[in-house]
Amino acid sequence: MSEKRQITVRQMNAGQSGAVIEILGGHGLVNRLSSLGIRPGKRITKVSSMFLRGPVTIQVDRTRVAIGFGMAGKIVVDVEEEKR
Amino acid sequence: MSSSCHGTGGEDARPTGLKKILLMGNPNVGKSVFFSRITGVRVIASNYPGTTVGFTRGSMKLGDDEVEVIDVPGAYSLEPTNKAEEVAATMVAEGDLVINVVDATNLERNLYLTLELLERQTPVIVALNFADDTEHRGIEIDVAKLESLLGVPVVPTVAVSGRGIKELVDRITEATSPEFHHRSRDERWVAIGNIIAEVQSLTHRHHTWLEKLEDASIKPLTGLPLAALVLAISFLAIRFIGEVLIGYVLNPIFENLWAPLMMRLSALLGSSGFLHDLLIGRLINGEIDFFQSFGVLTTGLYIPFGAVLPYVFSFYLVLGLIEDLGYLPRLAVLLDNIMHRIGLHGYAIIPTMLGLGCNVPAIMATRVLESRRERFIAATLISIGIPCAASQAMIFGLVGAHGAQYVAMVYGTLFAVWIVLGVILNRVVRGFSPELLIEIPPYRIPHLRALATKLWMRVYGFLRDALPIILAAIFVIGILYTLGVFDYIANLAAPVVSGLFGLPKDAVIAIVVGFLRKDVAIGMLAPLSLSAGQLVVGSVVLAMFFPCIAAFVVLARELGVRGMLGATGIMLVAAIIVGSLLNLVL
Numbered sequence: 001m002s003e004k005r006q007i008t009v010r011q012m013n014a015g016q017s018g019a020v021i022e023i024l025g026g027h028g029l030v031n032r033l034s035s036l037g038i039r040p041g042k043r044i045t046k047v048s049s050m051f052l053r054g055p056v057t058i059q060v061d062r063t064r065v066a067i068g069f070g071m072a073g074k075i076v077v078d079v080e081e082e083k084r
Numbered sequence: 085m086s087s088s089c090h091g092t093g094g095e096d097a098r099p100t101g102l103k104k105i106l107l108m109g110n111p112n113v114g115k116s117v118f119f120s121r122i123t124g125v126r127v128i129a130s131n132y133p134g135t136t137v138g139f140t141r142g143s144m145k146l147g148d149d150e151v152e153v154i155d156v157p158g159a160y161s162l163e164p165t166n167k168a169e170e171v172a173a174t175m176v177a178e179g180d181l182v183i184n185v186v187d188a189t190n191l192e193r194n195l196y197l198t199l200e201l202l203e204r205q206t207p208v209i210v211a212l213n214f215a216d217d218t219e220h221r222g223i224e225i226d227v228a229k230l231e232s233l234l235g236v237p238v239v240p241t242v243a244v245s246g247r248g249i250k251e252l253v254d255r256i257t258e259a260t261s262p263e264f265h266h267r268s269r270d271e272r273w274v275a276i277g278n279i280i281a282e283v284q285s286l287t288h289r290h291h292t293w294l295e296k297l298e299d300a301s302i303k304p305l306t307g308l309p310l311a312a313l314v315l316a317i318s319f320l321a322i323r324f325i326g327e328v329l330i331g332y333v334l335n336p337i338f339e340n341l342w343a344p345l346m347m348r349l350s351a352l353l354g355s356s357g358f359l360h361d362l363l364i365g366r367l368i369n370g371e372i373d374f375f376q377s378f379g380v381l382t383t384g385l386y387i388p389f390g391a392v393l394p395y396v397f398s399f400y401l402v403l404g405l406i407e408d409l410g411y412l413p414r415l416a417v418l419l420d421n422i423m424h425r426i427g428l429h430g431y432a433i434i435p436t437m438l439g440l441g442c443n444v445p446a447i448m449a450t451r452v453l454e455s456r457r458e459r460f461i462a463a464t465l466i467s468i469g470i471p472c473a474a475s476q477a478m479i480f481g482l483v484g485a486h487g488a489q490y491v492a493m494v495y496g497t498l499f500a501v502w503i504v505l506g507v508i509l510n511r512v513v514r515g516f517s518p519e520l521l522i523e524i525p526p527y528r529i530p531h532l533r534a535l536a537t538k539l540w541m542r543v544y545g546f547l548r549d550a551l552p553i554i555l556a557a558i559f560v561i562g563i564l565y566t567l568g569v570f571d572y573i574a575n576l577a578a579p580v581v582s583g584l585f586g587l588p589k590d591a592v593i594a595i596v597v598g599f600l601r602k603d604v605a606i607g608m609l610a611p612l613s614l615s616a617g618q619l620v621v622g623s624v625v626l627a628m629f630f631p632c633i634a635a636f637v638v639l640a641r642e643l644g645v646r647g648m649l650g651a652t653g654i655m656l657v658a659a660i661i662v663g664s665l666l667n668l669v670l
Contacts, residue, residue: 036193050417057524068520
C-alpha cells in the first residue's frame with residue numbers, strides 16, 4: 001500500500017516522482033512552467049538538485065527541465081510513499 | 085539569392101499569394117537545420133534552446149514561384165517571455181503560411197504552440213521532426229490520426245538526414261487553417277491531453293549509455309568534476325590544435341614560401357621608402373618579421389591567416405562539438421549558483437562561451453535572457469572581460485613567447501575582472517534577475533556534416549568580416565605613421581599610458597587601433613620591445629578597452645544608446661583601474 005503526501009519539489013528526494021497539485025505563483029510563472037509541460041496533473045520526477053540552493057532538475061514526460069530553487073519551492077506535488 | 089539578417093526588421097505584408105513562409109516551433113526542435121534543408125541557406129544550428137535569436141531569411145522554389153522562408157526564433161508559446169520569443173510573436177502575423185516544426189519526442193508540450201497557431205488565420209503544416217528518435221525512445225505516434233485531429237497535414241521528418249523534407253515541401257500547398265476558435269490556456273491543455281491520448285503510445289525501454297551520461301553530467305557530485313574535465317580538455321584541445329596548425333602548417337607556409345617572395349618584392353621596392361614600408365613594413369635585422377614588420381602584405385596577412393585563423397578554427401571546432409552534443413545547458417545548471425552572484429543566471433554562460441569566439445554573436449545571444457538588467461550585465465561583462473578568439477590567439481602568440489605563466493596572468497586577471505565587475509554590477513544595476521528555467525536537451529551524437537557546415541560558416545565569417553578590416557587597419561596605420569599623426573595622439577595620451585600603465589607612449593596607438601580590431605591592436609605591441617610584464621598589462625588593457633567596432637555596433641543595437649554608453653563608461657573606468665593596478669604589481 002502507499003499513502004499520499006503533499007510536498008514541494010524542493011523537498012522531494014532525487015529519483016522521487018509525484019503528481020503536480022498546484023503552482024504557488026503568479027500568472028507569469030504558471031505560464032512559463034506550463035509551456036515547459038509542468039502544470040497541475042502532470043507526473044514529474046526529480047532528477048537531481050545542485051547544492052547551496054542551486055537549481056533543481058526534473059523530468060516531465062521526455063523532457064528534462066532545470067528550474068531555480070525558488071521556483072522549486074512553489075511547485076506542490078503529491079508523492080506516493082511506500083509504507084515501511 | 086538569399087541573405088541573412090539579424091534583428092527586428094519588419095517588412096510589409098504582400099497583398100496576395102504565397103510570399104512568405106515562416107518556420108516556427110519550440111526552441112531546439114531543429115528549425116534551423118530544417119531551414120537549411122529547404123532553402124540551401126547555411127545557418128548556425130546547435131543543440132540548445134535559443135541558438136537562433138534573430139531571424140534568418142532565405143528562399144525556396146515552390147512550383148514556379150520563389151517564396152521567402154524565415155527561420156523564426158523558437159518559442160514555447162505566442163505569449164513571449166524573452167526577447168527571442170518576442171521576435172517570434174511579432175513575426176507570426178507576417179507570414180502567409182507556417183511550417184510548424186514539432187519535436188516528435190515531446191509531442192504533448194510542442195502541441196501547445198501548434199494549437200495557438202491553429203487558432204490564427206494563417207495556414208499551417210506540421211513537420212514531425214526527430215521522427216527517427218521516437219522509435220528507440222519507445223514512442224509511437226499515429227500520424228494519420230494526428231493529422232485528422234489537427235485538421236492540417238502532418239509529415240514525419242528527420243531534418244539532419246533530410247528524410248521527409250521532400251514530402252513536406254510537396255504537401256505545403258495542402259496547408260490549411262482549420263480556424264479553431266480561440267481558447268484559454270487550460271482549454272488548450274485539455275484538448276492536447278485528448279489528442280495525445282488518441283495518437284501516442286509509450287512503451288518502456290532501457291536507458292541508453294548516453295542517457296546515463298545525461299544524468300551523471302547534471303548531478304552535482306559527478307557533474308562538477310565532469311564539467312572541470314570537459315572545460316580542461318576543451319582548452320587543451322583548442323591550444324593543441326591551434327599550435328599544431330601554426331607550427332606545422334601556417335608558419336612553414338609563411339616562413340618558407342611567403343617570406344622569400346616578400347623579400348624579393350622588398351628588394352624590388354628598394355628595401356625602403358613609403359610604398360615599401362606600407363606593403364612590406366620595416367625590416368628587422370634585414371629580415372621580415374611577421375609580427376613586427378607591420379606591412380599590409382606581411383603582418384597584414386600574417387595576423388588573420390597565420391596567427392588568428394588556426395585558433396578561430398580550433399576554437400569553433402571544439403565549441404561546435406560541445407554545442408551539438410548538448411552539453412552547454414548542463415554547464416548552465418552546474419554554474420547557476422556562481423552566475424547568480426554576478427546578477428545573472430546559469431544560462432548566461434552560453435553567450436559568455438560564445439564570446440570566447442567572437443563578442444558579436446555573444447552579445448546578440450544575450451537575448452535568451454529574460455530581463456533588461458540581465459542583458460545589460462551579461463553584455464557588459466562579455467565586452468569587458470571576455471577576450472575573443474582573435475585577441476586570445478594574439479595573446480598566445482605574443483605573451484606566450486615569454487612563458488605560459490604570463491598567459492595565465494592575463495587570463496587570471498580577466499577572469500577576476502569578470503567576477504568582481506559582475507558582483508559590483510549585481511549590486512548597482514537596478515531591476516531583478518529571474519531564476520533559471522530552461523529545458524535541457526538530450527545528448528545527441530553530433531552530426532558530422534552539420535558540424536562541418538557550422539565550422540565552415542564561422543571560419544569563413546571570420547575571414548569575411550575581419551580580413552578587410554585588418555588589412556585596412558594596417559594600411560591606415562602605415563599612412564598615419566608616415567604623416568606623424570600618431571606622435572601627436574601619443575603625446576596627448578602619454579600621461580595615462582606611461583604614467584598609469586607603465587607602457588611606452590606608442591602603446592596609445594594600439595589602444596586607438598583596438599577600436600578597429602583587437603588582434604591588430606595587440607599585434608602593435610610586438611614592435612615596442614616590451615618586457616613580459618608590460619605585455620601582460622598591455623594585453624589586459626587592450627582586451628578590456630573599447631570593444632572592436634563590430635561589437636560596439638551590436639552593443640548599441642542590443643542595449644540601446646544609453647545602455648551602450650553606460651557599458652562604455654564602465655569599460656573605461658575598469659580598464660584604467662585594472663591597468664594601473666597591474667602596473668603596480670608587475
